[in-house]
Amino acid sequence: MSVFSHKDFDHHEDVHFHHDPATGLKAIVAVHNTSRGPALGGCRMFAYQSDEEALSDVLRLSRGMSYKSAMANLPLGGGKSVIIGDPSAMKTPALLQAMGKFVHSLGGQYIAAEDSGTSVPDIEQMGSMTPHVAGIQSKLDVDGNPVSGDPSPSTAYGVFVGIKAAVQHKLQRDLNGVKVAIQGLGNVGMYLAQYLADAGAKLTVCDINEEKLNMAKLRWNANIVSVEDIFAADVDVFAPCAMGGAINDQTLPQIKATVIAGAANNQLAEKHHDQAVLERGILYAPDYVINAGGIIDVSYEGPEYSAKKARTHIDGIGDTLAEIFERSDATGQPTELLANKIAEERLQLRTPEHSL
Numbered sequence: 001m002s003v004f005s006h007k008d009f010d011h012h013e014d015v016h017f018h019h020d021p022a023t024g025l026k027a028i029v030a031v032h033n034t035s036r037g038p039a040l041g042g043c044r045m046f047a048y049q050s051d052e053e054a055l056s057d058v059l060r061l062s063r064g065m066s067y068k069s070a071m072a073n074l075p076l077g078g079g080k081s082v083i084i085g086d087p088s089a090m091k092t093p094a095l096l097q098a099m100g101k102f103v104h105s106l107g108g109q110y111i112a113a114e115d116s117g118t119s120v121p122d123i124e125q126m127g128s129m130t131p132h133v134a135g136i137q138s139k140l141d142v143d144g145n146p147v148s149g150d151p152s153p154s155t156a157y158g159v160f161v162g163i164k165a166a167v168q169h170k171l172q173r174d175l176n177g178v179k180v181a182i183q184g185l186g187n188v189g190m191y192l193a194q195y196l197a198d199a200g201a202k203l204t205v206c207d208i209n210e211e212k213l214n215m216a217k218l219r220w221n222a223n224i225v226s227v228e229d230i231f232a233a234d235v236d237v238f239a240p241c242a243m244g245g246a247i248n249d250q251t252l253p254q255i256k257a258t259v260i261a262g263a264a265n266n267q268l269a270e271k272h273h274d275q276a277v278l279e280r281g282i283l284y285a286p287d288y289v290i291n292a293g294g295i296i297d298v299s300y301e302g303p304e305y306s307a308k309k310a311r312t313h314i315d316g317i318g319d320t321l322a323e324i325f326e327r328s329d330a331t332g333q334p335t336e337l338l339a340n341k342i343a344e345e346r347l348q349l350r351t352p353e354h355s356l
């Protein structure tokens with residue numbers, strides 16, 4: 001297995017491997033860039049088929065976190081960790097504590113948060129061994145309601161703000177009556193659907209979970225379609241909120257929406273799809289820009305947490321996207337390429353706007 005010559009290595013500062021025979025823990029922490037601050041990123045637990053697959057995933061995700069935090073103007077670098085194993089079979093308190101010790105051994109270079117396969121209680125378990133964890137603080141939201149450390153509601157709010165900005169730019173209107181297709185009603189998709197319904201949007205949804213579809217029908221009178229038919233839905237906005245790679249050679253020709261804006265990471269299956277999307281007249285909100293609400297909220301955790309300050313910062317996602325859209329119109333370049341250029345400039349800078 002190559003590391004330095006791996007196709008996704010891309011200037012990583014550090015890649016740490018760890019095995020704890022007592023608990024069966026096999027984990028990798030990838031630290032892509034710490035020029036703006038410690039590398040904060042989720043800890044993913046997944047039954048990878050091979051060590052190579054786990055390494056590719058952690059390298060790709062860690063680099064993505066550097067770009068996401070830079071575009072959100074956070075004093076954070078980019079990192080990610082993976083635990084190799086089926087969470088439903090292998091996850092034990094002892095294994096999570098061993099992961100906590102591994103994270104602690106890195107001395108704060110990497111800060112772990114939730115990702116797929118890990119939850120708030122799991123990160124709390126790691127936190128019994130290290131202070132270098134995030135996404136676990138119970139707090140009050142902007143309306144004064146108690147919320148857990150789960151970043152998903154803030155991610156959904158950021159995506160909602162981003163969809164508003166994209167619709168304003170592309171269709172010159174607000175969300176009232178705009179038709180939005182949401183692919184995946186998970187932790188983010190459900191909250192997003194509520195924000196959109198409250199703004200008067202008409203929802204079309206799909207999921208592999210029947211119960212969630214029934215809930216969407218009941219709550220928002222959503223139009224239910226199959227997972228295959230969501231791409232061709234007759235809507236204004238397509239919001240991928242399930243897995244990566246939703247925009248690919250098979251799905252792109254089917255898409256009727258003129259805006260693609262959703263929560264999923266790595267929405268474009270391959271690099272060339274940013275140009276392909278542009279050529280089809282579709283406005284694409286780069287995924288790591290629009291889905292930064294969760295990490296923005298987490299970055300404000302601490303005794304001084306202010307939901308209002310975090311919310312104001314998340315509202316900035318709309319302005320960042322508007323700037324990218326305008327530059328894309330002016331230069332004819334795809335939005336993702338432009339976002340990457342801005343992020344890369346910022347990764348050379350040390351300009352944190354607030355302290356952790």
Ligand code: NAD
Pocket residue numbers: 116151152153155183184185186187188189206207208209212227241242243244263264265291292294
């Ligand atoms: P989740 O696992 O809670 O939800 C995913 C949903 O998609 C589930 O309801 C699942 O049943 C559904 N799904 C699975 N396969 C599907 C398919 N083929 N078609 C339609 N639906 C399908 O995940 P989440 O936390 O809501 O995150 C959604 C996406 O957003 C992921 O790509 C995640 O990486 C990304 N993201 C999440 C956050 C966050 O704060 N949770 C932050 C940034 C990015």
